[in-house]
Amino acid sequence: MYLILYILSFLCTKFLGIERTTKFFKAMGLFFRRLKHFNDPPEVLEQRLARGLERVPLAAKCLDQAVVAWYVLNLHGHPGILRIGISLTPLESHAWVVSNQKIFVDTYNIPDLTVVAEYGAWDSGSEINL
Numbered sequence: 001m002y003l004i005l006y007i008l009s010f011l012c013t014k015f016l017g018i019e020r021t022t023k024f025f026k027a028m029g030l031f032f033r034r035l036k037h038f039n040d041p042p043e044v045l046e047q048r049l050a051r052g053l054e055r056v057p058l059a060a061k062c063l064d065q066a067v068v069a070w071y072v073l074n075l076h077g078h079p080g081i082l083r084i085g086i087s088l089t090p091l092e093s094h095a096w097v098v099s100n101q102k103i104f105v106d107t108y109n110i111p112d113l114t115v116v117a118e119y120g121a122w123d124s125g126s127e128i129n130l
Contacts, residue, residue, distance in 0.1 A: 002068070003052050009063075010056075018067075028071075045078075070082040079121030080097045084118075
């Protein structure tokens with residue numbers, strides 16, 4: 001399942017953009033959550049995410065990884081916040097997910113980045129903050 005999610009995220013972020021991708025993944029997650037109760041702990045999900053990433057034949061960048069981590073955490077009831085940050089000197093960007101003070105997707109130089117977009121947890125009622 002995780003392999004399919006990574007491929008779907010890769011394709012969606014390239015062809016739909018991040019706003020439509022997050023809306024699509026949220027809608028898909030809320031639909032599946034009504035069908036089945038998901039409640040695996042974050043540690044188990046982190047291991048599954050890593051194993052799924054090893055099997056991806058595409059170059060899944062941090063944005064693709066963060067979208068999948070955000071989806072999986074929220075699907076299992078763990079409020080995950082997807083963040084995208086940039087640094088101007090040197091020019092670089094990174095995407096990551098925060099859930100209960102734990103960072104998912106490699107931790108790069110997050111303190112040096114300015115958050116420019118944030119996609120809230122599904123249950124929080126918050127939407128996109130730019």
